[in-house]
Amino acid sequence: MSNKRWIADSYGKINLGLHVLEKLPTGYHRIETGFAFIEWSDRFEVRISDEYELTITGSDIPTDGTNLISRAYNAFNTYVGLKRNYHFTVSKQIPAGAGLGGGSSNAALTFRMLNKMEDAGLSDDEIVDLCRDLGADIPFFVYGKTGIGSGIGQDIDFADIQPDAWIVTVFPGFESSTAEAYRHCAPNPDPGFSLKGVLLEEPLEEWQYLLQNDLEQAVIPQHEMVGNIKDQLLDFGADYAAMSGSGSTVFGIFDQDFVAINAYESFHELGLASKLTRPKFQPDYGIYVKE
Template sequence: MKKIIIDAHAKINLSLDVLKRREDGYHELEMIMQQIALKDVITIEERDAGFTIASNSKEIPLDQSNLVYKAYNVMAKKFNINKGIHIYIEKNIPVAGGLAGGSTDAAAVLKGLNTLWKLNLREDQLMDIGLKIGADVPYCIMGGTALAKGIGEKLTRLKSFSDRLILIANPGLNISTADVYNNLKLEKITDRPHTENMLKYIEKGDTELVAKEMKNVLEGVTIKENPILNKIKEQMISHGALGSLMSGSGPTIFGIFSDSTDLAKCEENLKYSIKTVLSTKTV
């Protein structure tokens, strides 16, 4: 019985700008994406027939609505493969947290099946397939540090921004990404990310300037409706974070720290009131 185990890393947005609403209903974005060490672990095992999903988490669907199933289905149909597969998802990334947890699991399945079925697809070919599953999936296949445009599928690899100390805080709020985008008033956005500056600071490896320049225009919707998120940001800054930002449409907030002692103190403080608090780093 063939088996493969793949890490599926979470992502954070170092910046997120929404440029316009497209005619197809999607939004034109400009974002800087960064993978972090926090990860799910995906085990893919060949079976005689059928497709099944299991997980240690009760918060994710184990049916056809899971992006993991969609990843398997796309690959099986595209390459006319009729082999049974069982997938186990060790879920460590907070669910629906703006950290691409579902997308990174799907990306891991695409990469895993490519190896297991000896398809020999290139990364760019896997990314094209990934886009059929979700806008964040191509980035999750690429990984690292990247500039993303379009709906997130036009990717440019950037100089690595790895080994920066990150604190993640997720209060467990139920945030609808669709609602956040629908409630975003593009004409009222005045404080946008300066992407060109961010690109320069990443190229220089200047953690402090990157952290201070971080912006996410979706905060104007999500944080306005959920003031606790701003309190988390303030707590991170008061405990020495160089900068703090909401990832994606939320509700996860992260902080970049230069001092591990400051991070540990902040983590301890937030754990009293916040559902999920995790220390990690960029990769």
């Protein structure tokens, strides 16, 4: 058996604004949102194995066929075919049910790693076509480029919207149900402004008045701590604060580094899982081979 190992990181995201525009007959919702990266990631290490295995450390999420890594692996095997089997070992850092896209990011990286390890030669567009059914934000993680998500979040209009500022991301310690968030959210087909226009043309200090996450109206009444963290981030000096996706994570964007660091350290001292992301952060999308 080969000692070769493939190593890569699976990064999380935040939503810079999220408009829920319409409920579709399919049960999904038509949305508009800005996808940006954060420095919160899971580490993948993959080896050739006699059979498929999935080992996860740092989390108690299931490793059976319901896991998005396993579902992505099986989908790749069904539609592309595998010449070998692999053992995936994943060190989880991104919390589940947090609105950070951890599961979708893991699925996207599984496809990307299998494509490389199997020399399948699939383009990003072809990978996206294979994995659309697994999660609405998976295409964003496949392409690895910031942009505006539309439709149900799968259509990406690439744009440089990664904030040129510090991001403090705070997980309150509990999950938030995506289904429940959308169920209790009232769609607004006319938000009154262009989300892309705000992100590309308006200064950061104006975002708090122009950008909103429509799902907050459904989540915060059920989880007051989400609203409390948002208020605390603003009190600490964030220029903009919001819930990410359907929650439960909240983030603040800070123009000044010492203000951001103070906020990050304060939440850390409170025992809340938090991360600090540098201005203009770009994730390392490399897949590295070690013998």
